[in-house]
Amino acid sequence: MTFIYTLRYMLDPRTNTPAKDEKLIDFVKKGRIDDVAFFINGEELNHSHLTKAETQVWLDAIKPLQKKLSDIGVTTSLNPWTTIMHSDRGYRVNPEIGFNTFVDIDGNKAKDMACPADPTWRKYLAATYAQYASIHPRRLWLEDDFRHYNHTPLKLMCFCDYHMQLYNEKLGKKETRAEFVKKMLQPGKPTKERQIYLDQARQEMIENEHLIEQAVHEVSPETDLAQMTSYPDWHALEGRDWEKLFKALAGEGHPKVARPHLPAYNEVAPLAYGRNFEEYTRITAAFLGENAEFYPELESYMYSPLVKSNAFTAFQIITAALIGSQGILLNLYDMMGNGINESWHYAEMLADIKPFVNQLLENRLPLDHLRGIKVLVDQDSSYHLQTTAGKNVEELLPHEKNWASLLGAFSFATSILPVNQKTSLENEIIAVSGQLLRNLANDQITALLKKNLVLLDGESVQVLLDRNLGNLLHVKNAEWHPVRTNYQSFEQADGHIVDGVKNPRITMLQHTGNYLKIEYQPQSDVNVWSFAYNSIDEKLGNVMAVIDQHIIVLPMDQDPRHGWDSQFITYKQGLLQQMLDSIKPVDYLIGMPNVKLLVENDGQKAWLANFTLDGYQQIKWHLAAPLVSNEATIVRKVGNSVKKTKIHINVENGIASIDEPLAPLETIQILF
Ligand SMILES: [Zn+2]
Known part of the structure; x- marks a missing residue:
């Protein structure tokens, strides 16, 4: 080909x-x-x-x-x-x-x-x-x-006279451009x-x-x-x-x-x-x-x-x-x-x-047939999401890409799954962020949350609370604490060890969003893995938690400029791996930060791509399911040709060890 x-x-x-x-x-x-x-x-x-x-x-x-x-x-x-x-x-x-030119949201004419x-x-x-x-x-x-x-330098369009006429016809009343735009963005x-x-x-x-x-x-x-x-x-x-x-x-x-x-x-x-x-x-x-x-x-x-x-x-x-x-x-x-x-x-x-x-x-990668955590996205999100100030058009942008970049960097096998109001999923691992859940009906949300292993961010939790679905997470009370307001300063995973560090800490101060402090109903099945602290080491409240042994909550929203940058640290990677391991086996690479892992549904093919300048001497793959075979072929580029190497893979405690290196910036394919 x-x-x-x-x-x-x-x-x-x-x-x-x-x-x-x-x-x-x-x-x-x-x-x-x-x-x-x-x-x-x-x-x-x-x-x-x-x-x-x-x-x-x-x-x-x-x-x-x-x-x-x-x-x-x-x-x-x-x-x-x-x-x-x-x-x-x-x-x-x-x-x-x-022909006529466009007029932008501020009334500027091209x-x-x-x-x-x-x-x-x-x-x-x-x-x-x-x-x-x-x-x-x-x-x-x-x-x-x-x-x-x-x-550039004009903004979102089109609000020309012709478009305003079209909008007003559908609206059934006459609004000026400014009135119409204000309503469009209204919280x-x-x-x-x-x-x-x-x-x-x-x-x-x-x-x-x-x-x-x-x-x-x-x-x-x-x-x-x-x-x-x-x-x-x-x-x-x-x-x-x-x-x-x-x-x-x-x-x-x-x-x-x-x-x-x-x-x-x-x-x-x-x-x-x-x-x-x-x-x-x-x-x-x-x-x-x-x-x-x-x-x-x-x-x-x-x-x-x-x-x-x-x-x-x-x-x-x-x-x-x-x-x-x-x-x-x-x-x-x-x-x-x-x-x-x-x-x-x-x-x-x-x-x-x-x-x-x-x-x-x-062996083309089958986009719609990949194993791993499914990051949900929806093309219709700007229809349903709610703005906070109603001032900027950027408030209409969905925040659905955060899990994709984070989990990819963490070397979890992932795929991206577009959803709609008919989507129904069962026994999957799904990751949801932003206001995606606003696109769905309450019974659809309930089914998604009940039938899958679910990763949620703080914005998603807020949607559940707005919909009176807080019971699905056993939420007793929840309140937002804006970043850098002399409240939360860092997150600490009390009682856990990652990378040999006991009670590892992750910033809640820089390049991070606001903190949703969630209090859970007493006697509910909630296992809290990390807590928010202030700058003088006083414990404030819950951060990461596993609810009913299948819902993981990361109760943060995103920084307008830096998104989830604060989460890109191996402490969070290790914590998330351990949390998922406590629920069910998932595919991820061990000790290979920023190496992407993609795995075909049937386990016949895998792709590893090293997005760093560090090389690795060995590949360690934590398996979601047994390998289809312990014999495989690694396909890699050597010089100006293709090298296919037959390999034997040792599996111990659900971890496959492959004695093959991965060079900086290298992509390889494993065929079973
Ligand atoms: Zn126009």
Whole structure:
């Protein structure tokens, strides 16, 4: 199988030369590129929305290269850089094209960015996509400016006169933009205004993609349409319905094709990347499911080895396998027309890892069939969550990614599970954070909590209390203590030992949220594992607890900037492992912080990926279930080839020991 390398490439129609074309062809051959996605009207060469004649200049420049690439078995795709437009940057819509621009939540009017419901823009965009389709690209991409937010410096849209008219019609009364927005964000029960906004944003994007799909497939039925995506929590804030949106774009007989965001435009610490990979890349992939095709975004803005090493680039490409990617979109070179830079040695690096990524794809990771703790997410959370101040649109962002990054760093086997009002789970291990439970009915919540091993955060507990479901946790009384108010200072696991440290402490002061102090009903089955203390060592109340031997509570919310950073310490990791061990066996790695473990449902395949600069001499895997066999094959990259090693695994007390090393940044596969 071939892991598709798609090179995103800027050809400047005005200054391109045969020498640049030759370099491109040479790079494609040496770097084993399968597909070239040509930018159209991108970044520095972007000149607002183009007329038909201006667009044709780009297509005419691409066509001769398309032929040359085809001669060497390489496909051509297109990456037009604008749909709505990323930001204004001094441009205005050409009056000849003449569509209306959007107005943001504060009433600021864009000059060059489209209103996504504007009928003229819709017609223009569909016609322009039909024009792109005239060269029959393999894949035709929609940029990630196809969204209602991140159009800097403007904020969430659209609140133009036309949209206000649409909203008011559905509302059945007339409100000004300011009145409508205030209601949208208002604390307490979500308003009709909020629902109307989200419904409209959701629906208009689906309609737009459908219009584009119809126009494109009339001209080029064989072309796959593909969508670039951003942060899933922000997409929730524009009401994104992942399945409907991607189906509308794909059309009949075509796959859902996505470019999930890979959260490192520059090189960052691999363990920090590991957290964001869970929060953005894995959650996005989960919303689309394993039937979708993924080509994640490898980008090195501002480009060159000065912002990202080849080793880190290779690590990002290889770990794309952890969402079952079929390939990758490579944004390795700038968008100004410099073309290929051979001195950066990308071709060698790409060729070097190609056999390994091809091999990983032979046993593609089955996104919807993974073992371990299921982190629940819901695309509809912005519909139901409650704001606290009602001042900022960020209050509508779901807080559902915290367990994913924490448990992934703790080396627990996890998967991400999108839920809805029909979801019913039994005998699973689930992790819930933020206000996700507000999406569900009381009987559904009760069943989830009763029939599964459940991890809950403080915000989830608050939802239960608001719903008068505190009895499910035997809560007698609960009260929030804001962080840094001279109350709680640290958490202490009295009577427990982690890493040889007795009664280990974890901060409750820095990079942490507020503390929900829960008092439990007397004689209830609650085992408290840690307690809050103040700065003079006085015990204040309960922190982590196991309720009814199957519900674990971490009674904190999140810091607005730092999320759950305070929890990323091996004391908490060890504590959580011990708490889970006291209930039932789960899959995790021992003594390998920041190594991700993914395990197929049937235990036939496992993936280990080291998101640190430390290497490990041995693999120790705490098993949730007996191994399917004690004989296995380890697949790893050695030099520029694939090495398969037969191994024998010793299991003692439910822990598998594998005498094989794991190098810094290395990913391996274990096949049973
Ligand atoms: Zn509008």
